[in-house]
Amino acid sequence: MPQKLSPISKPSELVASVQEKNLVIVDARAGAGAKDRYAARHLAGALFVDLEKQLANVPADASKGGRHPLPDLMQFAQVLTQLGIGPDTHVVVYDDKNGGNAAARFWWMLKAIGHENVQVLDGGLDAAVNAGFPVSSAEETPSIPEKTYERLRWTLPLSDINEVEKVANDVDYLVIDVRDKDRFDGKVEPIDLIAGHIPGAVNIPFTSNLDANGFYLSPAELKEKYTEALNGRDAQHVIVHCGSGVTACHTLLAMAYAEMEIPKLYVGSWSEWSRTDRPMFTLTKD
Structure with missing residues (x-):
């Protein structure tokens, strides 16, 4: 893996790197029934991340921070551990809206805590399938990362x-x-x-x-x-x-x-x- 990854992963690159030891693929689709749609069909091995529950602290009153404020940093650290993501993990995240759903948001959040090895899959779910990446409806189990994130801060402006x-x-x-x-x-x-x-x-x-x-x-x-x-x-x-x-x-x-x-x-x-x-x-x- 190169020292500095492009923030965009082409579908063919993901297919080629599927056996990489530290690779974690994340499905960040959002909207109505997102988790059910993920369960029915996702890239094999991909873990689901929930925009509403894991990538935001949704408030009762959106006038205070909007509909998707950033989560508490301790909460986000726990989410990363649950997904098997540590400082050495290569993360490729996708959604079903060409990155415009929550894939880019998760990319930004990881970059903002200093995680460099994170990419968004160009073209999303369908592009990977068209490139030959297998799909699954199986329940996926994350691996425990060797190192975990603990003390975090947002470093992007x-x-x-x-x-x-x-x-x-x-x-x-x-x-x-x-x-x-x-x-x-x-x-x-x-x-x-x-x-x-x-x-x-x-x-x-x-x-x-x-x-x-x-x-x-x-x-x-x-x-x-x-x-x-x-x-x-x-x-x-x-x-x-x-x-x-x-x-x-x-x-x-x-x-x-x-x-x-x-x-x-x-x-x-x-x-x-x-x-x-x-x-x-x-x-x-x-």
């Missing part, structure tokens, strides 16, 4: 609602909303209470990181795309958000794949912002 409010209209900063254009424009809102966006934010849908076949654009294409968007701004002056801090990680992953510095993640995102008295752009008022 984070933003919060107060900073976003302060800088959203500052030309020296860039606030990127990765939701689809109709949600950003306030035409539809399938999840949160109010349709619209944070005034001053720009819309770069995370789906634009992918080609027509659902695979990530090349690092060169992504670098050109985001270098133009940032327009000379330092990564510390860039904040990326979405609905609840999940799909925003898809864009952070894209920038890492392009060998760019990872900007700040605003985890609370629109789900938090839209439940407060902060200014909002909607179709009925600005």
Whole structure:
């Protein structure tokens, strides 16, 4: 295994590395019936991680942190041990939405605690199956890692609602909303209470990181795309958000794949912002 892994694993690479001793494959699909869908059909050997219960501390009131706040660090350390993940583990994580479900979120969380050997499977579940990776409906059992994570801290940059409010209209900063254009424009809102966006934010849908076949654009294409968007701004002056801090990680992953510095993640995102008295752009008022 190379010293520095690409954050993206091609399906053929996963097929080739299946016998690797320290490999742990994680299925991070989310949404209704995710665990049942995993149980019915998943990549052989893959372990399920639950966005709602293991990758977030879902609050009763989403106005305080959004719909998917980060979990307590001690809780996350326990989750990693349960999945058989330690500091020396090579993790490949996938979902059924080309990384836009929770695979990129889990990648970001591992990177944020300093775990370098983690990749997202390009194209997700179906791409691996098409490449010849076997599927299973068996109950999978994790191995106990030789070393475990105990004391953790988030080392990647984070933003919060107060900073976003302060800088959203500052030309020296860039606030990127990765939701689809109709949600950003306030035409539809399938999840949160109010349709619209944070005034001053720009819309770069995370789906634009992918080609027509659902695979990530090349690092060169992504670098050109985001270098133009940032327009000379330092990564510390860039904040990326979405609905609840999940799909925003898809864009952070894209920038890492392009060998760019990872900007700040605003985890609370629109789900938090839209439940407060902060200014909002909607179709009925600005």
